[in-house]
Amino acid sequence: MAQNSVLTFSMKSKIFNFLLIITSLLGYLEWGKGHQMFLFQAEGEIFAKLFNQPGSILHPFILFPFIGQLLLAITLFQKKPGKILTFTAVAGIGILILLMFVIGCMGFNLKIALSTIPYLLVATFTLFHHLKK
Secondary structure (H helix, E strand, O other): HHHHHHHHHHHHHHHHHHHHHHHHHOOEEEEEEEEEEEEEHHHHHHHHHHHHHHHHOOOOHHHHHHHHHHHHHHHOOOOOOOHHHHHHHHHHHHHHHHHHHHHHHHHOOOOHHHHHHHHHHHHHHHHHHHHHO
């Protein structure tokens, strides 16, 4: 019976972590006149620069979310996803997402603010999921 509940908890953890990765990529950015992109587009540019210009991606708002996504990807392959890895990943990605949410609210830009809501909701559910165990 105990092993069955561990499997259920582990599967829920993996689902939450997968949803965290997906929702983190849905963030939307706008700046200046006619400049906008989703985070998945920005991440594509980061991968392109990773090998050509590695120094250009050495910024905390690039590195922390990227490392957070890598940590979440690692937890998907663990038998029992690590709570510490998940919390660290949520914090790393959350730095950027929360900043985007605040900027969206302060600038009255609903596109930016609303694009962060899925991640913030999934992160909240994930943290409660891990804390109740």
